[in-house]
Amino acid sequence: MPGNGKPGAESIDPERLWLRPTEPRRGRRPSFSREAITAAAVTLADAEGLDAVTMRRVAAEVGAGVMSLYSYAPDKETLLELMVDHVSGELTVTGPPSGDWRADLKTVARLQRANMLRHPWLPVALSTRRVPGPNTLAFLEHVLAVLRPTGLDGAAKLEVFAQITAFVAGHVAHEIAQAAVSRSPDRAAAEGRYLAAVAADGRHPELAEALSAPGRPLAPDATFSRFLNRLIDGLDTD
Template structure:
């Protein structure tokens, strides 16, 4: 697959990737489909993380020779593009807007969060710039329609959706990290004692006020909703 940046350059040619046919560029009749190879890569990433996805591991999973895979995905970067769009197909592209753009945007962000929690490697994959494939574009179309009542032009609506997507990816990455690095109770208690002592020293009045505030629900869902609503409220229509 040709690279628009020339030999050794970064980036996948999106027209060649997404508008081409699902067939190898050369050789005999294909024994596998691009979809099957992508699905195998996704299964591997779901089970072991994105670093486990190598052309050799994917080839072994589908029972193919490594060289045969290069007809479908010449490198891991291209494979990641395929993987991101593959799982984007789990996002429902239908569902007419309700007219309440804030509620609609929150619902779409919730769908994205659920998708990323099912595929914890996805936030990392999205950290590099990627051109949306056909499945991802269907969800983008839905989001832009939901944002039409804001009165923003198309470019601004696209920016809003990109901003919310970036928030969701960052938040899910934090959630996943926290879930795999839970603090022992003794450590949490020690941190609480330390902060209480600092708050009582008279030199940190803002922190003291913050720690004295009513405790908010700390479930993952409640925390995500609070942060998301603050972001959406700050978007406005300007």
């Protein structure tokens, strides 16, 4: 059950999922691989959105029967977990921390943003997933190293990582929605007319003024940088 906020949602067992060496040396040999299936699902999501990722579509893409997928992931929810960790593998760290942890942290956030822009479904998928897979853990390991000079305790470092990820996800989700509207002139026009009508009703003077004095259009990259700087420069070591 992806994409909800259910209080008692049941979840993945991380031990069964990630801590399994390849034991079985008997029985029929697998025709596919978890890797290939995950990659196909990611490609599908990139091209057609998360809703296009159905077990049937993924199976067809891999050339497998639908039910064969269940030999590699116990359910669809787990497949999504695999997808998230798969693309986390693209968060390639260039080298060891420079020592300037604020600069390093900004680089980290920029890497995450780039990855989310490459995989627009990622912010949504991330918002309900919790157990980090190996690729996510490798990235986390780097972030913890970056944070070493801060002297923060363990829990605080983990919190900073989660917070930055949440911040970037939220920002990019909004960025993507904006871009989608801009890409469709009809939709942008409809939205503009709607807001103009609201502004004209007299009960929204502030909105009316904001729309009439828009200022220069904002570049997404610059906006991201500005908010990122505010957040990270504000971080303190106490």
